[in-house]
Each structure stands twice: as structure tokens, then as C-alpha cells.
Amino acid sequence: MQISFSRLSHFGLVAVLSLPISSWAQPTSSATDNTHEVNQRLDFLYGQHQPYQKFLKDFQTATYEHHKNQVVAMINYPIKINLNGKKVTFKSRQDLLKRYDEIFDPMLVKTIQEQKYENLFANTRGVMIGESGELWFSGFCVDKDCKKVDIKVIAINK
Template identity: 30%
Template sequence: MKQVFTALVAIVLVSVACDDPIPHVLFDESDTIPKVVATNKSTDNYDGTIPGMDAKVIDYTLPNPYQHKAQLFRDSSIATSWDEAGFPNAKDFIIFYKKFQWDVMDRNKEKIASNIDFPLRDYKDKKSFFKNFDSIFAPDFVEEILDQDPMEIYRDKKGAMIGEDGQLWFKMKGGKYKIIEINP
């Protein structure tokens, strides 16, 4: 036991001394073989994985087969292609959405508000959004956002929708992904 502890301490010290991030070990749902995922020091290099939250690591660097064609979801609904929905690069939106999930999980009002295209129908500015934040992001809806598989986000010509009743809509505006509608 002492040798294992000594080895772990040595690995941590070497990692810190080399200024390399310490890898996270994640397990696939389908097996018990650990997969090592290097952590990133900056969200600028964010790869789409959420260590400790995602049960499996999804490689978002692969081409998205639904960039140019419609997609049939598990519930038999059909979403338009990412192109038709106004998302020229599905991978970039998926990475944006994973960051959004982190912001929701952290209840980071400022970061979420920075992704909103104000004014909205019910929220004209940040002040009104902050005032209603807890009612908008109620526990049930937060759980729905965190459970949403970014590869199966519903989309149509209006944009990308989260929530069974269309509580949040996303669209690219001015070269950035924005929340264009909130329907609590």
C-alpha cells in the first residue's frame, strides 16, 4: 500500500513539475475499462467532455453525419439538418452547448446572460432576466438541460430547441450562438 501511495505522489509531483494537467479517468457504460482523458487548463481548448458527469466520452472531433441531412431521433421525431436550422458547424454548437450546461450547473447568471440575444419577449434586459433566473432555471428544467444529449437536440428552421415545450431556443446571431427565446 505504501508503494502505491508513493507512486501516486510521484506521478502527481512529476505532472505538476512538468506543468502538464493530471488526466481524469472515466469509465464507459458498456465496459469496465478506464479511459484516460487529459484535462484542459482553459475552456478555449474545451473538447466537449465533462469529467465526472458524462458516463462516456464522445469524440466531437469526428464529422457530424447530420450536418447536411435530417436526423431521426430515438423517439421517432425528425429534426432538420444542422445547416437548415442555421448552424453552419454542428461541432461548434455542441461544444457551446456543453459549456452552457456547465454554466447552468454552476448557476452562473452572468455567463448565461452573455449568451442571450436581448431583448426577448418576456425579458427585455439582463436585470429582468436575473430577477426571474430561479423561476426560469427551476430544478426540473436544469435536470432536463443537463440530461440533454447534444447530438439529439431538436432543430428546425427556427433554430435548436431545448425542453419538451420549447423552453429555450438557440440560433446563430452575428457569428455567435445565442439564446433567442425563453419560454418558462
Template identity: 30%
Template sequence: MRSTSGSQLPSRLLRGLVCALALGMAPLSPALADEAEVDQQIDNLLGDPAIFKTTITDLQERVANEDSIAFSAFVDYPITVTINGKRRTIRSAEEFEPLYHDIVTPEIADVIVSQDYGSLFVNGDGIMFGDGQVWMNGICLDDACSEMEARIITLQAAE
């Protein structure tokens, strides 16, 4: 674009603004792309990504608030965990809740709370938090699997 005087200034100014905007937005793009990629992987392998995203956000909030009762509702039972070096199968939320601090160690709590959605690892086995301390998958609520909830299927300390 030329000005009436024939100068290239407006064109250079426009290009400069476009470059500045592109550079300013660049740090946001990878995160958004990563979240979109995670959504696509979940959609392809596990089900509706909105269910997982909502559950993960809610889970992180509950862990940050140390809400053991709410957390126990996110778990798919029975679940086998390690408490003080011994394997134990927990069969219900009522059994899990009083053991919350023995199972959800500070390390596991930190992994859950600090997990970035766009950095999740997704495969056919579910969604992995951290280095595998927590795994989540879709659990069918009916025989046709027309309804599903995202639940924790594995809780384990890193080795």
C-alpha cells in the same frame, strides 16, 4: 486462414474476436452516428456545428453550477418569457440575471443539463432542447453574418 495442421481453429478464433469487438463497439456506434447526424443538420441549416456544440456544452456546465450571470450571456435579447404566469419581455442580461431562478425553473434547468447532443432536434428555426422548453439559434454579429454566436432564443415551461 489455416494452421499448419490444417485446423480451422485460428480462423474461428479470429472470427470470434472480430464478432466480439463488433458487439462490444455496437453500443457506441448509434451515439456517434447521432452526433454526426446532428452536426450535419446544423451545418446544413444553421452554420458551424462546432460553435453550437461548444456553446451547448458550456451552457450545460453553467446551468449545472447555477451561474446566473454567465447564463444571461447566452440569451439573445430581447426575449419574452413567462414569470409566474405572466408574459414579460426582458431586454438585457442585467435585467435577466436577477430573475434567473424565476425564468430558468428546475424543469428548464433539468432539460438543459440532461440534453444529449446526439438527441437534439434541429430545423430551420434552430435547435430544440427537450420538448421545446429551450431553443437556440445562430445570431449574426455583423451584417454579412461572417461571424456568429449560438444563443438562446426561447425559454418556456412545457405546457
């Protein structure tokens, strides 16, 4: 079950979704200010930011260190991945591992590595990595009250 955002009003949701995270305040050169903005945005959307911050760091480490099994474990299945203009469905970790190097090519890994937490874009659908939405991740409720979430990659676009 994906996180429900019923507490957001329609007007507030439209207003929030029309702005990238970095535009919540006047532009500053301070990464600390931007990090605070991202934290506030994720807290507003998902109730907490810490798991999403940790997921990004862990995912960046796993892709950089070529820990293929760890990377594929961080993906929600089945997943449709846009590969060279075609949507390919991967039903399991094993399916994705067979084409891992094609999917996580140097360009995608570079995009993942260059993503700064303080520059993340997020909306009710998920958190975006890359300027063009190359990868998205989101949380799934683990308990009834959605106090705990399991964060997974939900989309990869190449």
C-alpha cells in the same frame, strides 16, 4: 441579423423540416451515428456545427454550476419568456437576473442537463432543448459573409 437560409430550396426545406434529426437514417443505438447525423443537419442548416455543439456544452456547464452572470450573457435581448402562461419581456441581463431562479428553476435546469447533443432537434429557426421546446438557441451573423456567428438563447418556454 439572423442567419439566412436562402440557399435551401422550398421542397428540400419542407422535406428536411418535417423530420427530426434522429430520423435522417435508420435508428441505431450508436450515439456516434446520431452525433454524425446532428453534425450533418447543423452543417446543412447553418453551415457549421461546431459553434452550436460548443454552445450547448457551455450553456449546460453554466446552468449546472449556477453561473448566473454567464447564463444571462448567453441570452439574446430583449427576450419574451413564457412564465406560468404569461409572456414576460426581459430587456436586459439585469432584468432577467432579478427573476433568474424563477426562470432557471430545477426542472428547467434538469431539462438542459439531460439534453444530449446527439438527440438535438434543429430547424431554420433554431436548435431546441427539451422534448417540448423548453429552450431554443440560434446563431446571429457577426460578419457580412456570416462566417462567424454569435449564438444566443432566443426562447424560453415554461
